[in-house]
Each structure stands twice: as C-alpha cells, then as structure tokens.
Amino acid sequence: MLKEKHNPFKDQYRVWYPYHSPDDPCPPIVRQYVVPPNQYLGFQPPNLPQYSKQEALMKGTLWPIFFSPYPPKKRGKKHES
Structure with missing residues (x-):
C-alpha cells in the first residue's frame, strides 16, 4: 500500500487550540482560519x-491549485430589538 504524499494545497483550513490551564474555569476559544x-x-x-x-x-x-472556496457563513439567531 502506497502512502499518500502530504499536499499542503488541500489542507487550507487550520485550527488553533490555545493553551488551557487545569485551573482555568473557562473553556478555551478554538479558532479556525x-x-x-x-x-x-x-x-x-x-x-x-x-x-x-x-x-x-x-x-x-x-x-485549480489556486482555488480556495470561502467557508460557509455561520447562521445564527437574529437579535430582535
């Protein structure tokens, strides 16, 4: 079985996990970019x-090597004023 070579062009979406201390009461905010x-x-x-x-x-x-689609928009609840 051949191992597939890593292609950085396919992995356009990254996730950043900040450090989370055991003493921190708040959950970390994970960011995607x-x-x-x-x-x-x-x-x-x-x-x-x-x-x-x-x-x-x-x-x-x-x-095709330069194609980078926009991520889908997050649909949240609208605030009524």
Whole structure:
C-alpha cells in the first residue's frame, strides 16, 4: 500500500487550540482560519492544469491549485430589538 504524499494545497483550513490551564474555569476559544494556497507557491510552475473557461469564471481562478472556496457563513439567531 502506497502512502499518500502530504499536499499542503488541500489542507487550507487550520485550527488553533490555545493553551488551557487545569485551573482555568473557562473553556478555551478554538479558532479556525484559512491559509490561502498561494502562500505555499513561490513561482507558478509551467504547464499547470487549467479549468475550462466557464468553470474558471465560476471559481474565480484559471488554475485549480489556486482555488480556495470561502467557508460557509455561520447562521445564527437574529437579535430582535
């Protein structure tokens, strides 16, 4: 069985867990953030695969390696005033 090579472009979403002391009464606030794929690429390599024109317009980029979707918006309860 072949081990799959780690691809940093697939792992765009990161989670940060702060230190939580045993004496701290409050639970830690876990944060999630996005690291854009262009942070891992110095120069654009030649002959990258490309989306079709229509798909590139929908995704906002011509190259799949640079595609980074926005995370879904959190829907909370609306406050009534």
